[in-house]
Amino acid sequence: MWDAKRRVLKIKSLKHGIIQDKRGNVMRAVFGMDVSKTSSEVAILVNGEKVHGYTILNDAIGFNRLLGDLKTVHNPEIIFEATGVYSRRLQAFLEESGYAYIRLAIGQSASS
Template sequence: MDSLKTVFGIDVSSRKSNVCIMVNGRKVKDYAISNDMVGFNQLLDDLKQVTNPQIIFEATGVYSRRLQ
């Protein structure tokens, strides 16, 4: 059986980040999170549901450091 490839693509800006979750190349969910512990915990909840997710985001300096 082939394993599922799950990718979290995150577009980081100053106040929020847009998250897109893709499984085997198909978008299954997208949403925005605040760039604070509330938003990061929301993202973490989704990450915990997946085995070996790939996480992709642009290094945007001060904006992406907290997410990183």
């Protein structure tokens, strides 16, 4: 699923981008992003456990790297904080690529 430098998941299968554990339970994949002026920190979590993290530039090259990872899983959850003009490029990219996302307002938690 991710390259050798990344943490290996203990999963049964990754068929059609659906991550399953050894019992066949579907596992949740979440991409959380901390967006700043020129770059974004990306954290990938599976069932709440961080399995990988990296930094991308907020440009076409960085967004294409993110897109490559998003395409590896079925229906990824994407969450990022609304940081005004900084997050608008990411938001536009996700919309153009057909991905749903959750944009958190500053001070809002994911559960609210």
